Amino acid sequence: MGATATLSEAGLVAEPGQETSCSVTVRNAGQVVDQFTIDVVGDASGWATAEPATINLMPGETGTVTVRFAPPRSSDVPAGTIPFGVRVFSSEDPAGSVVEEGTVQLGAFTDVTAELVPAKVEGASKADFEVAVDNRGNRPVAVELSPLDPEDELDFRLERDRAELAPGTAAFIRMRTQPRKRFLRGQPIRHRFQVFVTAEGAEPLKTEGTMVQRQLLPKWLLPALAALLVLLLALVTLWFTVLRPAVKSAAREAAAEQNQQIVKAAQDAGAGADQAKKNADQAKQNSEQAMKAVGLTPPGDNPAPGSGPGATPSRAANAADGTPTDFRVAADANIDSNVNRFAEFPYTLPDPNKTLVITDLVLQNPRGDNGTLRLLRDSNGTKSVLLEVGLANFRDLDHHWLQAWRFQPGEKVVLAVSCQNPGDRGHCTPSVSFSGRVE
Missing domain, CATH: 2.60.40.10 (Immunoglobulins)
Incomplete structure (x- = not known):
């Protein structure tokens, strides 16, 4: 023992x-x-x-x-x-x-933070915001959201007014604001408002936002209409003074020349038809006489019905552009004081002989980490930066490409993160969701 x-x-x-x-x-x-x-x-x-x-x-x-x-x-x-x-x-x-x-x-403690993203939005009839609520405590909390306009000039519509948050998680609640009065023309109006976030066992939090209300008519509309009216007047004047007389004269000359050609062609066709009829009658008489001479009865005119070929429609099959695909790359980067040093998290296509085409991606940073995020193309060890974004600038960010990213066979998509969180925040854990197709 x-x-x-x-x-x-x-x-x-x-x-x-x-x-x-x-x-x-x-x-x-x-x-x-x-x-x-x-x-x-x-x-x-x-x-x-x-x-x-x-x-x-x-x-x-x-x-x-x-x-x-x-x-x-x-x-x-x-x-x-x-x-x-x-x-x-x-x-x-x-x-x-x-x-x-x-x-x-x-023991338990409550630590809830709230932020309005973005803090200011411009719009003529509406503005969309997101309320980001983080539970940094060590117990689950239920939060309630309550928007308030001190001047009572806005209407609010929340996606939901309650949320249950587990420890270390965040909720993003969409909110739309609409001004009660609108105007066609005039200077922009700033509407300031607050959103109160109340959690059990904690003081209410207040986050502030601003909607900048613009006029309903675009500023460029009236100058564009004036320019269009001037152009139309110039075209009408040009038509009646220059183009219309010239067109009429040219049309008369062309019509007279065409009529002469038609008359001549009709006369030639009539003469040819008369001669052809005479030749056909003579040939018929000669044929009947020849048949009678050998004891045959000339046949009657029984023209066989004609038949035209039918057209068979055909349809071409559309070739498939590829196989749709989507995937997610998540990072777990250690805190690094060197802003030029990045932790890399690569993604390799399962089939190395296929081409990856990326048309959409969503950047997610739910914990509000600080640092830099890069998307790289790794071509046989040669890396090039496709996108660079500061982590503090977003929580949920969409990108849709008109010109898609193409990754040839053997190339990799690499998520690189340089984490500059405070020591008590821990690792940086952003992620990127990709959508596209495999060809």
Whole structure:
């Protein structure tokens, strides 16, 4: 038997961001001098330490080790009962190592943030916003949204006015604002409003936005109509003074010449028809006389009905442009103080002999990370930047290409991220969803 261990307190209570501790008494139950290594296992191992981490004991001797628990104030560690184990490992008798178990009751905290994206939108009859709500606490929260216009000049329509947020998640709620009065012409009007976000156990949050109401008629419309009217007047004048008389004169001359040609052609056709009729009658008479001379009866005129070939329609099959495809590339980049160093996350087409055509993509940054995101083309180790966006500039961003991106066989799509989050925010986890086809 290598060791025995006894916890001074098996049930601990801790608050996020604070420290608590207990002690474990280790006894050398073996027959030789032994070194024991003490560590913490389980869900609490990431924020627990043992001091000292190793002790040397004579046979039958006991020693005390302090185990400290410092849970971070983060959404990554949920509130509630967290089990742990203190492991005492014997270097002389590994089979005699022991684990003493306990629990930490971690308290809950609420940390909710809200932001209106974008903060200002221009429009003549409506403006669309998104309310981004982040739960940075360690327990689920329910939030309620309530927009308010102090001047009572706007109507609001929320996609939903409640949201349930798990720890470390965010919700994006669409909101449309519409002015109650509109105007055809005039200077833009700024409407300021607030959106209150209320979470259980926290003070109400207020985020502000602005709708800039423009006139319904575009500014270029009246100058364009005036220019169009001037052009129409010039064309009408040109028609009646120059073009119309010239057209009439040319039409008369062409009609007279064409009439002469028609009359001449009709006369020639009539003369030819008379001669052909005479020749046909003479040939018929000669044929009847020849048949009568040999004792045959001339046949009657029984013209065989004619038949024309029918047209069979045909349709050409449309060749398929390719196989539709969509995929997602997610990043998990460590914090790096060097803004020029990027962590890369490549995507390779499953079939290396196919061409990938990308027409749409959606950039997502739900946690509001800070840093830079790049999309690269990797052609046999030669990389070129296709798109670069600052993470702080978006939460959810769509791109639709008129000229599609084409990745030839063997080329890769690479998501590169340079993460400059504060130390308490953790890794950067943006992602990109692609849509297109495979040819």
